[in-house]
Amino acid sequence: MPVRCYANEAISRFGALSRNKFIQNGRLSRAAVFTLISLYPSTLLLSLMHLDSLHIQGLRNFESQDFRDFGLLNFFHGINGSGKTSVLEAIHMLSLTRSFRSRKIANVINFKADHVLLRAALRPPSGDGCKSSLGIRRGRDKTLLVKYGGERLRSYVDMAGLLPVQLINPDSFQLLEGAPSVRRQFLDWSVFHVKHFGFYEDWSRYRRALQQRNSLLRRGKLDDSLFMPWELELASTGARISAFRRKQFGEICAEFSGIYQRLCGAVPNESGDTLELEQTFISGLPDGNSDSEEGFLQSLIESRQQDFRQGFTRVGPHRADIKIRCNKLLAADVLSRGQVKTFVCALKLAQVKVLQNYGLNPLLLIDDLPAELDRYRCAAIFKEVDALGCQLFATSIHEADLSDEWLRNGASPKRFHVEH
Numbered sequence: 001m002p003v004r005c006y007a008n009e010a011i012s013r014f015g016a017l018s019r020n021k022f023i024q025n026g027r028l029s030r031a032a033v034f035t036l037i038s039l040y041p042s043t044l045l046l047s048l049m050h051l052d053s054l055h056i057q058g059l060r061n062f063e064s065q066d067f068r069d070f071g072l073l074n075f076f077h078g079i080n081g082s083g084k085t086s087v088l089e090a091i092h093m094l095s096l097t098r099s100f101r102s103r104k105i106a107n108v109i110n111f112k113a114d115h116v117l118l119r120a121a122l123r124p125p126s127g128d129g130c131k132s133s134l135g136i137r138r139g140r141d142k143t144l145l146v147k148y149g150g151e152r153l154r155s156y157v158d159m160a161g162l163l164p165v166q167l168i169n170p171d172s173f174q175l176l177e178g179a180p181s182v183r184r185q186f187l188d189w190s191v192f193h194v195k196h197f198g199f200y201e202d203w204s205r206y207r208r209a210l211q212q213r214n215s216l217l218r219r220g221k222l223d224d225s226l227f228m229p230w231e232l233e234l235a236s237t238g239a240r241i242s243a244f245r246r247k248q249f250g251e252i253c254a255e256f257s258g259i260y261q262r263l264c265g266a267v268p269n270e271s272g273d274t275l276e277l278e279q280t281f282i283s284g285l286p287d288g289n290s291d292s293e294e295g296f297l298q299s300l301i302e303s304r305q306q307d308f309r310q311g312f313t314r315v316g317p318h319r320a321d322i323k324i325r326c327n328k329l330l331a332a333d334v335l336s337r338g339q340v341k342t343f344v345c346a347l348k349l350a351q352v353k354v355l356q357n358y359g360l361n362p363l364l365l366i367d368d369l370p371a372e373l374d375r376y377r378c379a380a381i382f383k384e385v386d387a388l389g390c391q392l393f394a395t396s397i398h399e400a401d402l403s404d405e406w407l408r409n410g411a412s413p414k415r416f417h418v419e420h
């Protein structure tokens with residue numbers, strides 16, 4: 001949607017802000033730009049932005065470090081403990097304000113520092129046009145400051161939509177082997193970027209209603225008038241969440257099969273169709289094939305007694321999962337480590353493709369890709385990345401582990417040697 005359409009939609013949502021305030025001399029005003037950033041951050045502004053440079057201060061072993069002139073493909077190499085993963089961690093923090101390695105910010109902040117400061121310059125992929133800046137500061141005292149273009153952002157939601165990043169790291173095998181919450185998180189990541197505020201709002205309301213219902217169950221108060229308001233809220237938001245997820249899951253599967261076949265087909269004497277992989281979406285709702293609000297409400301009412309005995313709500317999208325089977329068996333029990341990694345890479349690349357279909361362009365972070373993968377698969381993954389055209393940040397120990405030859409179109413990667 002062109003910027004002007006967003007502006008018109010924003011004007012209609014914010015009647016108080018006059019049209020004159022938004023459009024001055026035929027151009028979007030500064031006030032309009034900031035309102036639009038906060039309303040449609042990912043879709044409008046940075047969905048197609050690339051990272052141009054990165055300043056890391058006080059993160060892990062980096063006291064102060066600059067990386068400049070990023071290209072489309074960026075390879076980081078260096079010995080163990082040099083800080084390669086920390087560079088990806090910094091980019092991830094710019095996207096989500098938190099690390100993918102640790103929940104505690106104290107673990108991430110350099111031993112000698114009292115805060116971590118990350119600053120990135122962003123530019124349009126063509127290299128032309130205005131650069132913008134994104135910065136985040138997190139302190140040991142749990143303070144958080146996020147700035148975009150020098151202006152402070154209001155909330156975490158604005159931040160999360162600003163710079164979508166897709167991460168593939170050694171922990172990604174958890175997508176197959178980990179708890180259902182890992183798969184829900186995977187699915188919700190792209191639902192959030194596509195649906196953005198709608199999904200976030202529904203999810204927050206659903207969580208609150210779930211807490212309230214669970215607390216009533218624990219107190220043994222089975223009074224209909226106490227339960228009904230929360231169950232109505234659960235049913236309406238839960239049915240929508242489930243429908244968002246189901247649609248997104250279908251879109252990811254559609255992209256996945258082609259990518260997965262190509263990755264497996266790249267290996268001589270192996271064809272992708274030897275492993276019959278099957279993914280099924282489990283919505284968590286009573287009827288697995290329908291996201292009916294009425295059906296969900298009915299089941300909440302009927303299951304009160306049993307939920308009371310268990311002490312929690314047993315149906316709903318908070319119990320959703322994706323079942324992944326290989327030749328009718330649980331894939332996690334059958335696939336080798338390399339096959340798991342191939343599967344996860346295909347799934348995550350498929351998700352990137354889905355976001356691209358919606359006009360978003362996530363950055364791709366791949367930590368230690370060559371670990372557990374043969375050179376055929378590595379090369380095939382890079383061909384897929386190349387075809388997607390997204391900006392890549394990948395790490396390996398040895399420079400030669402990430403070969404230039406894998407890049408079909410000859411786009412030469414930028415190489416960064418990370419040293420202690």
Ligand SMILES: Nc1ncnc2c1ncn2[C@@H]1O[C@H](COP(=O)(O)OP(=O)(O)OP(=O)(O)O)[C@@H](O)[C@H]1O
Nearest residue numbers: 060061080081082083084085086107108109110111
């Ligand atoms: N809070 C901290 N303060 C200072 N240094 C830290 C902190 N946390 C971790 N480190 C160090 O920072 C470095 C981080 O390494 P990182 O995991 O990024 O390395 P890597 O190059 O990816 O290593 P590998 O190849 O072994 O995976 C390590 O040397 C680690 O000991």
